[in-house]
Amino acid sequence: MNVYKPKPVSGFPEWLPEERLIEQQWMDHIRKVFESYGFCSIETPSVEELDVISAKGEVDKEIYVLERLHKEDGDSGKEARLALHFDQTVPLARYVAQHFNDLVFPFKRYQIQRVWRGERPQAGRFREFYQCDIDVINVDALPLHFDAEMPAIIWEVLSGLPGMETEKIQLRVSNRKILLGLLDDIDCDQVEVLRILDKIEKIGEQETLELLQSLSGDISGFAHVLVKLAAIKAINSGELEKKLQDINDEYILSSSSESYVKGVGDLKAILNYLSHLPEGAVVADLSIVRGLDYYTGTVYETVFTDDPGYGSICSGGRYDDLASSYINKKLPGVGISIGFSRLFDRLRQQGNFDISRKSPADILMILPDEEHRETAANAARILRKRNFNVELYHAPQKIKKQLSYAERKGIPYVWFPDLHQVKDMKRQTQAEATPEHWQPEKD
Amino acid sequence: MNVYKPKPVSGFPEWLPEERLIEQQWMDHIRKVFESYGFCSIETPSVEELDVISAKGEVDKEIYVLERLHKEDGDSGKEARLALHFDQTVPLARYVAQHFNDLVFPFKRYQIQRVWRGERPQAGRFREFYQCDIDVINVDALPLHFDAEMPAIIWEVLSGLPGMETEKIQLRVSNRKILLGLLDDIDCDQVEVLRILDKIEKIGEQETLELLQSLSGDISGFAHVLVKLAAIKAINSGELEKKLQDINDEYILSSSSESYVKGVGDLKAILNYLSHLPEGAVVADLSIVRGLDYYTGTVYETVFTDDPGYGSICSGGRYDDLASSYINKKLPGVGISIGFSRLFDRLRQQGNFDISRKSPADILMILPDEEHRETAANAARILRKRNFNVELYHAPQKIKKQLSYAERKGIPYVWFPDLHQVKDMKRQTQAEATPEHWQPEKD
Structure with missing residues (x-):
């Protein structure tokens, strides 16, 4: 091929x-702060009609317009031309005008979406990016x-x-x-x-x-x-x-x-x-x-x-x-x-981020052998109900291989359902534990 | 105008x-479940090169291609043609191929993004929608x-x-x-x-x-x-x-x-x-x-x-x-x-949703008069630190007007910083409270 x-x-x-x-983490934090002040979220479509965007006059921003790849003959002209929004202010203005009677004022909204700028490709210049407004x-x-x-x-x-x-x-x-x-x-x-x-x-x-x-x-x-x-x-x-x-x-x-x-x-x-x-x-x-x-x-x-x-x-x-x-x-x-x-x-x-974790999993549940599959799956389910993220290893491979997988994904804890033990990968310590009561040590 | x-x-x-x-709430729930099984999030750009999308042969899907509105003369031909993705499978395949050496396999990912289908306008048919994969x-x-x-x-x-x-x-x-x-x-x-x-x-x-x-x-x-x-x-x-x-x-x-x-x-x-x-x-x-x-x-x-x-x-x-x-x-x-x-x-x-709340605010903090502004703002800050969403009312208007605002936004509690009292809007009860210790009654 x-x-x-x-x-x-x-x-x-x-x-x-x-x-x-x-x-x-950034998005969650931003959203949490916005909401803590009573701002509600809205999202608008990625596109606006070109007539909406240009209602104030000519558009001087670099914008992307959409074309259908398989446009049929006779389609053109009938449909409104659509453009990807280049900010979230024009969409907000349109949203408030359109839904005026359904909104309570003062209207406090936040909006976290992608916007697009149809600029020439250029180093360091984004043509698609998130804005938080x-x-x-x-x-x-x-x-x-x-x-x-x-x-x-x-x-x-x-x-x-x-x-x-x-x-x-x-x-x-x-x-x-x-x-x-x-x-x-x-x-x-x-x-x-x-x-x-x-x-x-x-x-x-x-x-x-x-x-x-x-x-x-x-x-x-x-x-x-x-x-x-x-x-x-x-x-x-x-x-x-x-x-x-x-x-x-x-x-x-x-x-x-x-x-x-x-x-x-x-x-x-x-x-x-x-x-x-x-x-x-x-x-x-x-x-x-x-x-x-x-x-x-x-x-x-x-x-x-x-x-x-x-x-x-x-x-x-x-x-x-x-x-x-x-x-x-x-x-x-x-x-x-x-x-x-x-x-x-x-x-x-600038290297300011801790990128050691490649997975949201808190715990890798070891699958020691096929006989322990149900025990392992059950322990994982109990831990998930307690709000831990638990990945159940996918095959009864060598323990060394399973541990190496946890390490490469940066998963901080490994659970041995057969031994009723948990290994702390950072401290390299291992201790008895039950899925109903285990708590990670505070850093 | x-x-x-x-x-x-x-x-x-x-x-x-x-x-x-x-x-x-839907998105949060979906994400929480996906992550609880150890799936990591990725996002890909909204666009792919048309050559990537059509690598398998002709594209039979209705897709949107992008055109720059203010295209300069001589631009065309040099740049790759870009199209909005119509699903998240093609982008995933491209992502895995492109970042192959940086990923740990089995690679478990979830993706919650918008996708686009450049279809003719038609009742009940979405041209932009979220997929959760x-x-x-x-x-x-x-x-x-x-x-x-x-x-x-x-x-x-x-x-x-x-x-x-x-x-x-x-x-x-x-x-x-x-x-x-x-x-x-x-x-x-x-x-x-x-x-x-x-x-x-x-x-x-x-x-x-x-x-x-x-x-x-x-x-x-x-x-x-x-x-x-x-x-x-x-x-x-x-x-x-x-x-x-x-x-x-x-x-x-x-x-x-x-x-x-x-x-x-x-x-x-x-x-x-x-x-x-x-x-x-x-x-x-x-x-x-x-x-x-x-x-x-x-x-x-x-x-x-x-x-x-x-x-x-x-x-x-x-x-x-x-x-x-x-x-x-x-x-x-x-x-x-x-x-x-x-x-x-x-x-x-189908009307399956409880849409009584129009704001994420748990509490509306009353502003009784300008003299109480700092007291009110301070109570709001203490409650926010305790993870409540608190909107501070914006002007010392009549209490009736402030209560009506809470009602129209569906904010469940109203706080009177001058009286040290909280009103439960649903139960229509009012009780003494301090921002440091108040807890809402369980439903």
Whole structure:
């Protein structure tokens, strides 16, 4: 027979069983935290109609459209064109609009699914990956409470992931109203100004200042204060207050701007709500802007403090109107998204995972000979009822071979049903046991 | 703004939060059972190269191929064509071949993913759905042990699904070697004979007999014995033995056929292995054939006894050679697959689910006023540490409004942090409680 040797497809990652075990631990943990705050799960189809995706205008994202391989003549035109979703925000907006009357608001949902980007194959760039999103959507108005809940949840999620070095993660929060409020009265290209300020950590304060001063319009007189503002980092509302005051003493901020005042007030309130978190876990960082046409208030980013150039691993913010393309309702929301697969793959490549277990089995039940099959099967059943995962060895082969199988799969305990004994593979100890009462030793 | 009112896309189901909660219970249960037998999880990308899918020859399945919406000129031809997988067997074969050296055999894996069929839109036909598969793959030879493990696992899975009426499920097992062994010496169109015998339950013994007798070849003399065989149903190996003996007394079965003898022996051994299951949960049913070119020994089907016409909800069998299209190894396997979404949707439509809960929250924490925010948040955190899911109400609104929110989301308990009391929404009772020690009453 002809053999077609398969190769990995660029951008479509897959993991070995021992890596997948860790991925499941991550997923379980994320789900547990999301649900512990009362977020419900939804899943949407992998596809949306192209008309839904492009309801706001032309789609600039790289997306995959579907074609049926065995399309019959005369099929085309009748059916709606389908595309794989490239994020979970468009599907959420469509879902909320479509099921509006069946949902209870504020609608708190999480969504853990794959998304697709039809990009050119490129090293390190995923074309299929998991995203873990939480959003809260409400009708007409949305309390600030939820803006503050997001970083608390994300902190709990990220700091509890197996293999994650918690001390290296920092959540950064800002409010776009602060900078935009100040810019409102200034004749300048706001988008361009924000784009420059966003890079302040990378390029430094001096270069930021020079770039701002080179812009046309009235900006150059404000460049100093903007740079000072964007450079602010504060671990609590008191520090934020003080740093803003320092600038104000020098420059007199336009504290008459309603937007500025609201932005500062909201940001301080959020920091106060988060005072139970470890110091420095969440910081106010006024340089955070996040995209330029979507978010309207609070914005979030999450970086590795030892590698900020890697970019944000978890971002989001508040938007005024989620689903106006699909329904005549004002639906403000706030949400945050973890780029799961990229983060997982980073820690995987860094060797942060314990991949010694290749099987979920806690115990390998030895099959000493055919005569003991029923005894062995019965012991396995009793242990399973007690929530242990038990693999019954498949043939009465040499004990050495069975032990080697447990070792190669990383199964931590081996049970000898004929001897009524359990072997601890790590400690290399063996002891009497009954399936009704055995407990593994605590590590 | 222009509003594009979205409609459901035919064949791509999605569920409301209260239905999704049940779907998660199903998934969790299935995973738990699979893992309790030592099966590890893998996931493969949603796509395979079209060359991989068609390595065995032309693809007769309806599949979706991907096209990039914003394809640049000159892109085509360079990249491999990608198609969404239509099952999890082709991806498994490719996975095993590709990672052969990193896997420990026998390789026991489960896979719970979406698959796609690019069919014409049609009522009741899914184009995207979940499949839950388990397979065991080994090198060169595979012990019968695994053929017997499959029905035990599936029985435990199906009988434990919330909303499932266990007494209506029946697993049917046969071995294709039995009928094929008998047909080996007969000049006939085997495929056609099997196709007719497969329908015996639907069309009855008399019509089956007539159809067989109308075939060309030497078949008509054997038609009686084939019909009697295919009509055999036996709940244990003793009954199977006896029923075969009865036929043999009358017709003299060609027990000289090695294949027949092996098939009967294997089937009896499997029934013996399964003697711990409730009587009638698994029956030998010699009419089961399952596809005509794939399985080589044991075959499985699962039907609703009160609606056998609905078709099999969970099927599989043994195959001699999984991955010969991709690797020069003999890799026999045995596997079984649950058509998850179709089964879930059936029970959903039949109203078998308790959909009173629209949220995973166990407790709604009342926010009586802003002064109690920290007290409330702190009580919520303590309860979350104790593994309760707690939603903190988002604004200090009227208590009546907060209670109504809990009711509409089906949250079973409401906590008053100012009163140190908990209200049981079902029993409509209220009692003193501390977040450190509270336990819900058992139902």
